[in-house]
Amino acid sequence: xxxxxxxxxxxxxxxxxxxxxxxxxxxxxxxxxxxxxxxxxxxxxxxxxxxxxxxxxxxxxxxxxxx
Numbered sequence: 001x002x003x004x005x006x007x008x009x010x011x012x013x014x015x016x017x018x019x020x021x022x023x024x025x026x027x028x029x030x031x032x033x034x035x036x037x038x039x040x041x042x043x044x045x046x047x048x049x050x051x052x053x054x055x056x057x058x059x060x061x062x063x064x065x066x067x
Contacts, residue, residue, distance in 0.1 A: 001061045004031050004049045014047040022049060029056030 004022035006012045011025065020033045031049040038044035051062045 001031070001049045014049050016045075016047065018047065024049075024051060024056055024059060024061060026061050027056035027059035029059060031055070 001014075001024070003011050003013050003025070004018075005025050006019050006022055009023075012018050012022065014033060018033055022031050022033070023029070024031050030052045032052060034048055034050050036046045036048070038046070051059065056062050
């Protein structure tokens with residue numbers, strides 16, 4: 001997901017200056033900041049938040065094969 005709530009419950013966008021751990025705005029589960037490199041240009045990074053294992057199993061923002 002592109003955005004999450006920080007420790008003072010403000011919406012922050014994923015990026016290099018974003019908090020490493022935040023809260024999902026939909027389910028309230030803990031999410032971790034991650035990065036992905038582009039195959040074409042390894043210097044290109046995409047920042048995103050991902051739910052921790054077991055957090056928010058029914059959250060619509062959680063990726064899964066069933067969606």
